[in-house]
Amino acid sequence: MTATPTSQLAERAPTIVRASAGQRAWRALMKAPPTAWFGLVVVTAYILIAVLAPAIAPYPETELVGNAYEEWSEVFPLGTDQLGRDMLSRLIYGARNTIGIAFVTTALSFVLGGLLGLLAVVLGGWIDQVLGRAIDVLMAIPQLIFALVLLSILGASVVNLILIIAVLDSTRVFRLTRAVAMNVVVLDFVEAARLQGEKLGWIMTREILPNILPPLVAEFGLRFCFVFLTISALSFLGLGIQPPTADWGSMVRENATLINYGDITPLLAAGAIALLTVSINFIVDWFLHKTSGLKE
């Protein structure tokens, strides 16, 4: 809301604004706390690794390149796994698969849940009631077991995995969106837009969405990381990602028992997940802090 003068400016002279927006972002970045910097650097590194996986990884994702459980060495920097595949390469490809799947899943669940949530708030009435009750029913069914059953029915392909987790997760996004949007929709500027006869899509995306973004972004950060955990839990119960695809959730599961003997192999994948979670949430915290309007 504080940005109104700039946005008015934007309509008249876009070129000037782009520069100023970039400058503002840069200035904000310069003032960012070290934790946010840390988060940004780590996340950027993860994305680079994911995108460049085939170029960085010393070996292909699934090829058997050595004996089982080779020690850390120059040839295999992090040793090999049970089948003799290079651990480092699996981790790198794991970044690609895991982040990719988690991102698509979370994005899908936010689009779905967010859209329905906004619709429920803006349209209200029986649509709100029906959507609300339907989501209540979905949420009342134990998620993990429900996901397991659905995967058994539909088959455990990556696409099904993404769709099922996305739909189940979208229930929470719906509730959150609805809850925060409820407070915004009664505010005067939304009412004004309605009276002006603005279209539904306009009201949803231009009037409400920008004002409920902070809590949604915070939720996105956590949800994104929970996708790994769901995949790993499903893998624990017997249904995960199809082999020989490398993903961190399944990698923790496959090697978990080794921890009992001081072998830190399972910690690598678990650590990769944890580091990403912490980094993303550092960025989210910074963003929340910036949008909270708290001046210190």
Added chain:
Amino acid sequence: MNAILVTVLKRLGLGVITLFVVSIIISFVFELLPGDFAKAILGQSATPETVAAFQREKGLDRPPVERYLKWIGGVVVGDFGESYSGAGSLGGSKRPVAKLIAPRLSNTLFLAATAAIVAVPLALVLGLLAALYRNSLFDRVVNVVTLTSISTPEFFVAYILMLFLAVKLPWFYALANVSSDTPFLEHLARIALPVLTLVLVTVAQMMRMTRAAIINLLASPYIEMARLKGVPPRRIIVHHALPNAWAPIANVIALNLAYLVVGVVIVEVVFTYPGIGQLMVDAVSKRDMPVVQGCALIFAATYILLNLVADIVAIVTNPRLLHPR
């Protein structure tokens, strides 16, 4: 107060309808699942004749709608039906679902309650302290530790705890295989590690929400006012911010409590704790429909009730919601 009562009654009514719809969905999805109890129990050694004999005896040869109506008819009068599997230690040749679920449910509730007693106050205190000393080293450390603990798969947290606190340092039991005649103190000792695991995986979310909800309020004018008046920060947070932050916090606590009851199947498996989650997973894999339905209803009811409580907390702590326009 009347408004609350009306809300409660309305929500309970809706809850019953929700339960009913849940049971229909479960039945429907179950029909889509390939196989049935007979095939699951006989596994690789199933033959068409033995499967048919099973189906006749359990009434599985009847149409799904008829079976569902018979079952729901029983539920209305408080009869949850019988498990398809034969007698256990319960005597006779039948296993009533209610008798099967009761001890498991009490185990689960005991575990959930113990974990909640530890986790909820801990999360609140950590959250308040983190909000008070926000952006300090303390805040950051708590943040990193809790984020790391929730981003680690539960079973892995369990293995690590088991390794250090049961194997390396023999302080706790590795197995939590309690039974109905386990003495209370032993029961408590046996669930120490499962409780610790659950605390580690639930504290983070509640703590973060507490912190966020309070920080969110710190920018509001009335807090600004209090600060200008020179009220000490600690007092501002506890007396000014917290009372208005209860709604989102209660919501997250309710979600986590529901999780403690509904979602702990993995912790149960790792520590062999005879809870209701494992019962449901077993029943799903054996296609033991009445047991699955019974468990699903209990889980759904837990979720609905906890949400209701959270909403009531939200209403009670917010007069604007108490007197809607």
Added chain:
Amino acid sequence: MELEKMKHLATKGKVSRREFIQFAVTTGMTIAAAQTMFSKVAKAEPKRGGFARIGVAHGSTSDTMDPGNYLDTGTQVPFWGAMSNSLTEVDAKGNVVGDLAESMEPADDGKSWVFKLRKGLTFHDGKDVTSEDVVASFRYHMGADSKSAAKSLLEAVADIKTDGKETVIFNLSGGNADFPYIASDYHIPIMPSKDGVVDANGTVRSGAFTFEKWEPGVSAKLKRNPNYHKSGMPYFDEIEVVSVADNAARMNALITGELHWIGRADLKTLNLLEKNPDIQITEVTGYGHYVYPMLTTVAPFDNVHVRQALKYAMNREDIAKKVFFGHAAPGNDNPIAPGIKFATNPEPIYAYDPDKAKFHLGKAGLTSLKVDLSVADTGFTGAVEAGVLYQEHAKAAGIDINLIREPNDGYWDNVWLKKGWCASYWSGRPTIDWMMTTVYAAGAAWNETAWSNARFNELLVAARGELDEAKRAGMYAEIQQLVHDDGGVVVVVFNNYVEAHSKKLAHGDVAPNWEADGLKLAERWWFA
């Protein structure tokens, strides 16, 4: 370490006094000390007493007391092995011996078998074990309404009758020299009957332990039966069989001493567990084997050259080493374990040979091949990982195996016998006839390769009724050769039963017919 191994062998009577002392002296021990040590371990007579806690890898809340539906060790170990007896049992050397039966004699060229019960047998409630009970216990699995997994096993039994209180006569529809083996099956314990009907859900049996308490899927508690028919047995006063499905939890509970014995030790970490001075590992090569059966009626598996190409395209050594950590013997597409009577190892051995695989593909008129292989860990533990390796091995032969991970849940119902090629598991049968009749005979309900070979089927029936050992051996050699050359099964490995126990426990030779010392650990083991 070495000395420990020798002590262990001495306990089991596998080294003589002289060998032991010679060895001990080389480790720097005096002769006198070695002598005392030997007599200490070798004379480890079974001792009475103690409360043994046994951790099995299975168990579900839907387990039942009904022996027709004993599914896995969660019920087999407590309720058959400890609480019940069958007519016969298989000893540690793989021979069938009487259990409740004192003697068993064939008549009419093996078409009829006469079993005589031991004298003075009683059930836990004091009632005598009679021939009536035996007849009722068998009939329970046989009727039209039977829900028993043993129903097809007893299909060849035409009629059972009693001859006095202690004699039972089985009339079979065809000669079967191996019938006493069938009577040892864990589905068929003898249960008390009333008016010719048994209460299959009852907890009164005749075994070494009496029923105390059971929570399905959690644990079963049993107490020593003081009136057991085997003198001196059992040795434990009390046992508890605990279901611990999670590998790591089972290992940890053994290390912390909460369990004394665990089944299905985690192979991944076994070499590390071995280093624990308080833990002993037992390992026997069982009859059980892991297979990838192809439906020989479905293209491209209907071409014998495609089948042989796939057999040559697998590096079984590599799989045995990496998936089973060496605790398995590579298969040669003969489903008969080496320890079984009349077993052969047919030539040529299917060693990994991409060139031969290519050659056979060529004979099938192909230069490359793309096939689907459905796997899940329910098929066999390690099926997914072995499939991943197989996929890599087969690439060298121009074969592209598309690995499909199926859900564990409902696997036997949806995938097995339905998909063209999948993973499966056989715990094995103690005789060639039993194994082949169950899985490879034309028309068998579990013929997972849908294989039908006229010569094989003819030989199978002929060998079953043949009482001349030499002729029988020849027939069985040909039978195994046929499965090996023409059959549709890829036998990946014979798996070992790898189990671990605290050194507080002692035992004799471990039987290979089932896991947990032939499922009879509870009555055979003792506290040292």
